[in-house]
Amino acid sequence: MKIDIWSDVACPFCYIGKRHLEAALEKFPHGENVEVTWHSFELDPRAQQDYEEDQYELLAQKYGMSVEQAKMSTARVEASGAAAGIQFHFDNVKPTNTFNAHRLIQLAAQHGKQNEVEELLFTAYFTEGKHIGRPETLQAIAAAAGIDASGIFDSDAYTKEVRADEAEAQAIGIRGVPFFVFDRKYAVSGAQPVSVFEQTLQKVWEESRPADAAPGAVCDDGVCTPGE
Known part of the structure; x- marks a missing residue:
């Protein structure tokens, strides 16, 4: 089974969705036969690398709310994250453009280390308060995963791959993330509960395998045998 995930590392629900899928896969008896591929999706391609405003101020500006309302909103996300085993520290988040982070994911x-790098990026951004828009931060994350990213951010390496993922997202109508596609047949949108992922995994697995059936009457190589 193959699972394709469109995600942005600046999306808290993408992190929660990752945890929920992982929890479902731990319970899934055929988890070792599941291949997960992460695809690039920038929530704000026009985002700057550096901001004077903090996360709350930017959210308030974007959604026309007060800073206090933005803090209340993120507090609810923090609670959802805690339930999934994630430590969100929005006070320390450094808003930035995620394009280079997506190039690192493509590298x-x-x-074969996409999932590891995704986790490192999510943790760096949401828990550790690191600036993942800066090449030196991304180089350190790559090194932590045992990947040499030398020169990547001084070139246009993996730009085509990021753009191809985004074009595919647009072609299949993805407007928000996380977005999970199972065997190119079934889609799950958003950080759904673990039970939804469990049900989808089982359904896709069953449909991809022929049903067991008692043998019927057959003729093979000139010999006919009755069924059971």
Whole structure:
């Protein structure tokens, strides 16, 4: 089974969705036969690398709310994250453009370490308060995953791959993330409960395998045998 996930590392619900899927896969008896591929999706391609405003101020501006309302909103997300085992520290988040982070994820795919790098990026951004828009931060994250990212951010390496993912997202109508596609047949949108992922995994697995059936009457190589 293959699961394709469109995600942005600046999206808290993408982090929660990742945890929920992982929890479902831990219970799924065929988890070792599941391949997960992460795809790039920038929530704000026009985002700056550096901001004077903090996370709360930017949210307030974007959604026309007060800073206090923005803090209340993120507090609810923090609670959802805690239930999934995630420590969100929105007070320390450094808003930035995630394009280079997506290029790193594309590089990680070449080394079979996409999931590891996704986790490191989520943790760096949401828990550790690191500036993942800066090349030196991304270089350190790559090194932590055992990947040499030398020169990547001084070039246009993996730009085409990021843009291809985003074009595919647009083509299939993805407007928000996280967005999970199972075997290119079933989609799950958003950080759904673990039970939804469990049900989807089981459904897709059953539909991808022929049903067991008692043998009927057959003729093979000139010999006919009755069924059971």
